[in-house]
Amino acid sequence: xxxRDKPPLTEGDILIEFQQVGSIIRVSAIDPRTNKEVxxxxxxxxxxxxxxxxxxxxxxYILRKAAE
Numbered sequence: 001x002x003x004r005d006k007p008p009l010t011e012g013d014i015l016i017e018f019q020q021v022g023s024i025i026r027v028s029a030i031d032p033r034t035n036k037e038v039x040x041x042x043x044x045x046x047x048x049x050x051x052x053x054x055x056x057x058x059x060x061y062i063l064r065k066a067a068e
Contacts, residue, residue: 008060016052020044029055031063038062 015030025044029052030037038058042051 009056009063011052011056014056014059016055018048018051025051027051027055029059031059034063034066036062036066 009031013031015028015032017028017030019026019028023044024041025046025048027040027042028037029040036059038055040051040055040058042054
C-alpha cells in the first residue's frame, strides 16, 4: 500500500480505462495489487494526459487514506 514510507503510484503501476459518453470521458484507475478503483469524469477536451493525472492523484489519495 501507499504510505509514508512508500512512493506514490505512477502511470506504469496502474490500469486505466477511458469511456467516452458524449462530450464527457469517464476514467477508471485501478491498482492491481490492492484492487482499489477510482472513477473520475472530465470533459473530452481536457485530454487523456490531464485526465490520467487526475485519476492517478485520486487513486494515490484513496490508498494513502486507507493506509492511515
